[in-house]
Amino acid sequence: MAKELRDILPDFVHQMALDLFNESFSPWWKEYLAKYGFILFMLTEIAMSDKKEEEEKAVKYVQEYLDSRDISDWEEYKDLDWLHFHLSRIIKRLHEETEGEGKGIKGVLPDLAKRMAEDFEHEDLDWLEGLALYVEVLGALLTIGMEKEPQKEEKAARLVQAFLNGVDFKSLGKWALLKWLRHQLLGFTRGNTDV
Numbered sequence: 001m002a003k004e005l006r007d008i009l010p011d012f013v014h015q016m017a018l019d020l021f022n023e024s025f026s027p028w029w030k031e032y033l034a035k036y037g038f039i040l041f042m043l044t045e046i047a048m049s050d051k052k053e054e055e056e057k058a059v060k061y062v063q064e065y066l067d068s069r070d071i072s073d074w075e076e077y078k079d080l081d082w083l084h085f086h087l088s089r090i091i092k093r094l095h096e097e098t099e100g101e102g103k104g105i106k107g108v109l110p111d112l113a114k115r116m117a118e119d120f121e122h123e124d125l126d127w128l129e130g131l132a133l134y135v136e137v138l139g140a141l142l143t144i145g146m147e148k149e150p151q152k153e154e155k156a157a158r159l160v161q162a163f164l165n166g167v168d169f170k171s172l173g174k175w176a177l178l179k180w181l182r183h184q185l186l187g188f189t190r191g192n193t194d195v
Contacts, residue, residue: 003056005047012043012062015069033127034117035080037134041113042087044138045106046094048145054090061086104153105145108160112137115164119178126175133178140185152188159184 016036019025025032046058061083068078091110116134120127144156163181 003052003059005043005055005059005062008059008062008066009043011066013040015066030120030127032080033131034120035084037116037120037131038113039080039084039087041109041116041138042084042091044142045109046087046090048106048142049094051094051097054094058087058090104150104157105141105160108157108164109141111164112160130175130178133175133182136182137178137185140182140189143189144185156185156188159188 016032019032019036020029043058043062046055049055065078065080065083094106116130119130141156141160144153147153159181163177166177166180
């Protein structure tokens with residue numbers, strides 16, 4: 001059985017794709033997209049925590065979720081809310097352990113995930129474009145977080161906070177602020193640290 005999240009993430013993302021393109025789920029695709037997106041942010045935060053015991057617990061819950069999707073016994077079925085509940089408990093423990101430390105990337109991930117979920121609720125936004133942008137942002141944050149450079153991480157966290165505090169998208173055009181964040185973070189991963 002997988003012990004690291006990176007080993008099980010491909011299967012989780014594959015299940016996400018199956019759900020989003022499943023016609024029987026189509027009336028609720030935005031809700032599913034928001035939930036999956038939120039959980040992906042949670043898994044990223046857990047993976048970046050360096051708490052192997054908590055990561056193994058998260059892997060176990062993701063595996064249980066995936067396994068329950070392959071069986072016909074509805075009593076054993078586990079939905080995204082079930083997975084979210086168990087991952088939330090892990091996140092809570094991680095936050096309690098790091099209370100009082102600098103906010104860093106891990107500290108802004110929950111707010112960024114919430115913002116993403118809110119963005120997908122807007123009817124006039126192209127969700128596919130938004131999803132692609134958020135995935136790039138998440139990838140850049142993960143890259144920066146893995147470098148283990150506190151100063152660089154704090155600067156990246158400040159960029160995310162600036163995005164979260166920014167003007168509503170309607171004033172700037174669709175996804176303009178998110179595109180700005182992606183541009184800043186991608187430049188940051190290439191060595192531009194003038195923030």
